[in-house]
Amino acid sequence: MSKSTYKVPIGPIHPSLEEPMTFNFEISGERIQSVDLAPGDNHRGIEFMGRNRNIIQIIYLAERICGICSASHPFAFCRAVENAAGIEVPPRAEYIRVIISELERIHSHILWAGVAAHELGFDSVLFLSWKVREEVMDLLEMLTGNRVNYGMFMIGGVRRDITEQQIPQIRKTLQYYKDVYQKLEDVFLKDPSIALRTKNVGVLTYEEALNLASVGPTTRASGVKKDIRQDQPYSAYADFDVQAITPDSYSGEVNGDVFDRIIVRILEVFQSVQIIEYCINNLPDGEILSEPKIAKLLGVLKKAKGEGVGRHEAPRGEVIHYVKLNESENPEVWKARAPTYNNLMSWMPMLQRQEVADIPIVIASIDPCIGCMDRVTLVDSNTYKKQVLTREELRKLSIEKTRRMLR
């Protein structure tokens, strides 16, 4: 390490999002020279726990991997088990699964938009977007009984039906999002100060996105048309024509910066509305479970043998679960992968040569599920004098930069 750089560890205790993670920055003046990631502060061995439980119990465990993607993990897990055991899902259940997952995408993307605005210092936008998000949370509560951890998924279908009486409320909420879409676009995509802070910041090039195997809006914002709903459609997505959204469809160009990630997410909210609308217009009749008796289902699963992969496009990117069943009550192998796992490496090129004040928005831009930084320690390598920056001070730096640019 040359004497002209500072070491800045950020984390492990939570900065702007829920979970802990450490970033070790090498800073020269205001610019980041290199970054080293050290996750693992919250590794609970959930896959190991799963190997000691039966398949039905794991659905609920999988649901609790993430509080925001609480439809995505059980969706992927159920698909993996259905693949391994050769269980078919009734069409109506496929449609309900997609409706719930897309409602989740709306709430996750708007939640993210609020967090991003907060990191930039626009707290009024945070309140506005979370107010908008509340509508979909209410709808999810009405449909599933819970705002998070919906408990909708079951091997071979879903646990709750969507009734005729609930359809008008879904339509009302969809109309609300159609009406509010223009406002979201104005606030996030046409606002000059958001553009100033996010354009050409945290750039991930097309090649880097491919090489680092990044997923979800992070990779799509860099121009890689990768979306499992498009590439390998499953459930009801196979009937609806889903197109992977890249920023050039809005702005005509792909820069791979934070602004492009905002574009992709805002457009995806509208895409989700269209998918849900298609699903409720074409909702097929019939059963919602291939086997309603859980004890009988467990009996089938106990005799099943084989391997299966379940994939689902979660709000943050591809979720993939691998399951190996071996004629026993517990699965022999259960491997779950969340999108942030793959997007981890993308932070390195994104943060390269950025300013310290841009750290919060760049880190938030991939919508991480393992967040970081409650405090920041600046260590002067010449004097070894420690200076601790709290999260508030770091956020203040970020806000000051916004104000400076607006002047």
Add this chain to the structure above:
Amino acid sequence: MEYYNAQELLSFLEENLKENILGIRLESRKAGIKQEEFHNIWLEVKREKFRDTVKLLMSLQYPHIAIISGHDTGETIELVYLFSLFYGEKFKEISINIKVRLERKNPAIESITDLIPGAQTTEREIKEMLGVEFIGLPDMRNIFLPYDFPKNVFPFRKDQKGLDELVPKES
């Protein structure tokens, strides 16, 4: 770039790998009311040929690696590499799951991080959790376990019953 359908890809792999294939299976599933098909290829190759298999995939399209799943069966360590190819267009993507078996006594396999840098996180995870040596992996530090975690303890191995002391004494 030329898109292969699942059957073509299967023949392509069989032609190029020949006797190095220990098992290959094409699995087709249907989705939606329109019953459109999508495909999984399950492939098992000899350990020595694994790297060549990845290079073979790279000659078609830059493969996306999702994760490596590792499993200690008691006698061997099974790694399943979950790849996907031909993404970018509707219904074209094919999942390729490549299985490699390693000796449990001295599990080692060549790293693919020089071909696909994005594989680094998952290789590091398998290294620390199952004790598989990835030859040529640039960053050998632990990723999810603490840096001072005992070197000979691998939490996801079958015979692992936990650490004697949770907090190692300072030496």
